Amino acid sequence: VIRVGIVGFGTIGKRVADAVTSQPDMTVAGVAKRRPTGAAEVAVRRGFSLYAGGAPPAFESADLDVAGTKADLVDESDVVVDATPAGVGAEHRDLYEATDTPAIYQGGEDGDVAETTFVAGANYEAGRSAASTRVASCNTTGLARLLSTLDSSVGVADATVTIVRRGADPGTVDRGPIDDILPDPVGLPSHHAGDLRTVLPDVEVATMAMKVPATVMHLHAVEVTLGSRASVSSIRDLLADEPRIALLPGGAGFDGCGSVRELGRDLGRPRGDVWENCVWTDSMDVSGGVFRCFQAIHQESIVVPENVDAIRALVGDADGAASRERTNRTLGVGLDLSDKRVPA
Amino acid sequence: VIRVGIVGFGTIGKRVADAVTSQPDMTVAGVAKRRPTGAAEVAVRRGFSLYAGGAPPAFESADLDVAGTKADLVDESDVVVDATPAGVGAEHRDLYEATDTPAIYQGGEDGDVAETTFVAGANYEAGRSAASTRVASCNTTGLARLLSTLDSSVGVADATVTIVRRGADPGTVDRGPIDDILPDPVGLPSHHAGDLRTVLPDVEVATMAMKVPATVMHLHAVEVTLGSRASVSSIRDLLADEPRIALLPGGAGFDGCGSVRELGRDLGRPRGDVWENCVWTDSMDVSGGVFRCFQAIHQESIVVPENVDAIRALVGDADGAASRERTNRTLGVGLDLSDKRVPA
Numbered sequence: 001v002i003r004v005g006i007v008g009f010g011t012i013g014k015r016v017a018d019a020v021t022s023q024p025d026m027t028v029a030g031v032a033k034r035r036p037t038g039a040a041e042v043a044v045r046r047g048f049s050l051y052a053g054g055a056p057p058a059f060e061s062a063d064l065d066v067a068g069t070k071a072d073l074v075d076e077s078d079v080v081v082d083a084t085p086a087g088v089g090a091e092h093r094d095l096y097e098a099t100d101t102p103a104i105y106q107g108g109e110d111g112d113v114a115e116t117t118f119v120a121g122a123n124y125e126a127g128r129s130a131a132s133t134r135v136a137s138c139n140t141t142g143l144a145r146l147l148s149t150l151d152s153s154v155g156v157a158d159a160t161v162t163i164v165r166r167g168a169d170p171g172t173v174d175r176g177p178i179d180d181i182l183p184d185p186v187g188l189p190s191h192h193a194g195d196l197r198t199v200l201p202d203v204e205v206a207t208m209a210m211k212v213p214a215t216v217m218h219l220h221a222v223e224v225t226l227g228s229r230a231s232v233s234s235i236r237d238l239l240a241d242e243p244r245i246a247l248l249p250g251g252a253g254f255d256g257c258g259s260v261r262e263l264g265r266d267l268g269r270p271r272g273d274v275w276e277n278c279v280w281t282d283s284m285d286v287s288g289g290v291f292r293c294f295q296a297i298h299q300e301s302i303v304v305p306e307n308v309d310a311i312r313a314l315v316g317d318a319d320g321a322a323s324r325e326r327t328n329r330t331l332g333v334g335l336d337l338s339d340k341r342v343p344a
Numbered sequence: 345v346i347r348v349g350i351v352g353f354g355t356i357g358k359r360v361a362d363a364v365t366s367q368p369d370m371t372v373a374g375v376a377k378r379r380p381t382g383a384a385e386v387a388v389r390r391g392f393s394l395y396a397g398g399a400p401p402a403f404e405s406a407d408l409d410v411a412g413t414k415a416d417l418v419d420e421s422d423v424v425v426d427a428t429p430a431g432v433g434a435e436h437r438d439l440y441e442a443t444d445t446p447a448i449y450q451g452g453e454d455g456d457v458a459e460t461t462f463v464a465g466a467n468y469e470a471g472r473s474a475a476s477t478r479v480a481s482c483n484t485t486g487l488a489r490l491l492s493t494l495d496s497s498v499g500v501a502d503a504t505v506t507i508v509r510r511g512a513d514p515g516t517v518d519r520g521p522i523d524d525i526l527p528d529p530v531g532l533p534s535h536h537a538g539d540l541r542t543v544l545p546d547v548e549v550a551t552m553a554m555k556v557p558a559t560v561m562h563l564h565a566v567e568v569t570l571g572s573r574a575s576v577s578s579i580r581d582l583l584a585d586e587p588r589i590a591l592l593p594g595g596a597g598f599d600g601c602g603s604v605r606e607l608g609r610d611l612g613r614p615r616g617d618v619w620e621n622c623v624w625t626d627s628m629d630v631s632g633g634v635f636r637c638f639q640a641i642h643q644e645s646i647v648v649p650e651n652v653d654a655i656r657a658l659v660g661d662a663d664g665a666a667s668r669e670r671t672n673r674t675l676g677v678g679l680d681l682s683d684k685r686v687p688a
Contacts, residue, residue, distance in 0.1 A: 049356055095551075114406035140381050158629055160485040160504060160567055162506035162508075162552070162565040163552055164506075164508055164525055164556065166525070167660065177558075177600055177602070178603055179557070179558050179559055179602070180558055180560055180600040180602040181510070181558050181560065181561065181563040181600060181601050181628055181640075182561075182563075182599055182601075183563065183565075183600070183624055183638040186594070186624050186626045186627050186638065187626055187627065187629075188627050188629040188636040188637070188638075189627075189629065189631075189636065191484050206566075206567070206631075206634070206639070207505070207634070208564065208565040208636065210508055210563060210638075211600075212508065212556040212558065213523070213555065213557045213558060214521075214556065214557060215523055216523060216524055217524065218525075219525040219526075219527065219554060221506040221527075221554065221565075223504055223550070223552075230646060235383035237419070250530070251613060255526055256521055256524040256525060256527070256555075257524055257525050257526075258521070258523070258524040259600060280527055280530050282530045282531055283527055283530050283531065283532050285531075285532040285533065286533075287550075292532045292533065292549070292550070292552065293530075294527040294530065294552070296525075301495065
């Protein structure tokens with residue numbers, strides 16, 4: 001059983017901890033938290049051993065039992081998932097490398113923090129020979145899933161994607177915008193294209209990104225010049241075969257991202273998470289060799305299955321297909337809505 | 345002097361009435377309003393003769409003097425600008441045609457409501473021989489301005505635009521979304537592409553549209569495959585020469601649409617309106633023969649100069665260049681921010 005240390009217990013860390021708990025071949029060695037905040041209390045209530053990322057006395061005065069320091073947790077772990085805020089992961093790298101502990105970073109870190117950037121369906125094998133990897137950001141993960149699926153079958157000559165990003169996660173109160181639409185970044189193409197190249201080096205992609213006053217999901221307007229002739233129905237079948245891509249049928253009330261998240265809650269998923277790329281079936285169009293669609297990406301949870309697979313790639317014995325199948329089955333990834341028996 | 349009847353006094357009608365007032369060759373014959381709402385009171389306070397679009401008694405009981413009925417206004421007018429809500433203009437067509445009154449409709453109407461669809465810089469001449477025209481919608485107007493400017497110089501092979509639309513105007517309380525991002529319409533390409541073809545039949549464009557929780561402006565992510573080789577600086581010079589396109593310099597605090605609107609207010613413009621396409625200079629990029637940029641479109645006011653020009657095209661004696669110059673000068677269209685002396 002792989003002992004997984006979770007460093008950082010925010011949006012990603014708490015989800016990965018739960019996901020690891022549900023894996024038969026993994027266990028959570030413990031959770032390191034910098035400060036004794038409410039999230040630390042949640043970690044304890046969820047039964048995780050709490051390690052002090054910062055000064056232990058602060059935790060004691062908060063009446064929280066700590067099992068040790070962050071360094072102790074690394075010692076206890078076969079692999080570490082670093083889910084600290086962007087830039088903090090890089091500060092921890094020396095600690096992981098000094099103890100030869102394989103480490104998984106998140107997409108907020110720079111690309112050179114780890115040996116590879118990881119999206120399970122696109123380049124699982126590259127992670128197998130690495131001592132560290134970086135799970136791609138939510139937008140890059142969503143694009144890599146869609147484009148690698150298309151590329152493996154019909155081919156992708158090039159792609160242009162407009163990424164309309166949610167301004168902040170639901171619990172965040174100090175980020176905007178409110179009642180505004182921002183080019184973000186202004187410079188084109190956006191950095192997402194370069195980030196995607198770390199996962200799919202041979203796919204030519206240009207990205208343009210904006211930020212808007214929403215917390216629910218990102219929405220991508222995708223245009224792909226296909227490498228070979230394909231029909232909408234053949235692409236629909238192709239995407240339907242990929243459990244980490246869900247097709248949203250027409251006439252089922254999926255007017256926006258909010259209704260997709262509501263379905264996640266109605267299905268009883270943890271935190272109502274939607275781990276799948278959600279593609280509107282009625283948006284799918286092919287004309288003049290160009291495929292277009294809209295897809296929604298749940299920024300808080302899409303990388304959770306990828307983190308689980310990254311653990312197996314680095315220190316497990318499963319190949320990519322086996323790992324993804326196990327992760328999907330244990331988490332419940334896969335939304336077959338083709339029968340339209342969904343909320344209207 | 346051209347006597348202009350304004351039918352409908354909402355977002356567009358009230359702005360066109362003010363703009364007509366500032367033209368030396370035009371006068372407002374009167375304003376027709378369906379109901380004696382606060383906007384009718386505003387029309388009276390602004391000195392416009394009020395005509396009852398609906399039942400006159402309702403206006404009398406609201407203590408508003410009416411000069412006559414909607415039919416009376418049409419009789420008094422050399423040309424009518426119909427700025428009623430989408431679909432209502434078509435209901436008025438019989439009235440205008442029965443009295444041989446040239447009519448200008450708005451982009452909310454179907455394309456076949458009038459003989460042509462009008463964007464001053466793209467097809468003014470087509471309006472000259474017509475008895476009716478439809479001023480294109482705000483998004484179509486913004487795209488036609490940009491693409492016709494590019495097409496006339498470097499050529500446009502094809503274009504893809506993601507249109508991120510403000511969900512509602514500031515005074516609207518019964519439209520969404522709140523905290524959501526919607527593909528709207530879901531089907532691709534969106535109707536905007538077909539609408540644009542009514543103005544620029546030879547330009548190949550695909551559009552994808554979304555709706556977001558903002559009221560300020562629309563934001564377009566534009567990708568244009570150029571018909572000939574061009575540099576960013578040559579395109580910048582080209583756009584800078586077009587008064588209805590404003591270039592937003594970098595480092596000047598234009599982080600989003602809100603700052604652009606704030607500039608319109610700071611400049612003392614009526615209602616803080618921004619009649620120009622606003623293109624972020626730092627977003628302009630040319631690579632592999634493809635030009636990309638972000639542009640913001642103020643949905644409430646961008647069609648105001650076009651309505652003024654449409655009046656001249658239908659019943660005036662100016663050619664397109666002369667009309668546009670006169671409209672720009674009298675309204676104050678044109679934002680030269682190239683010296684960066686703008687709010688930071």
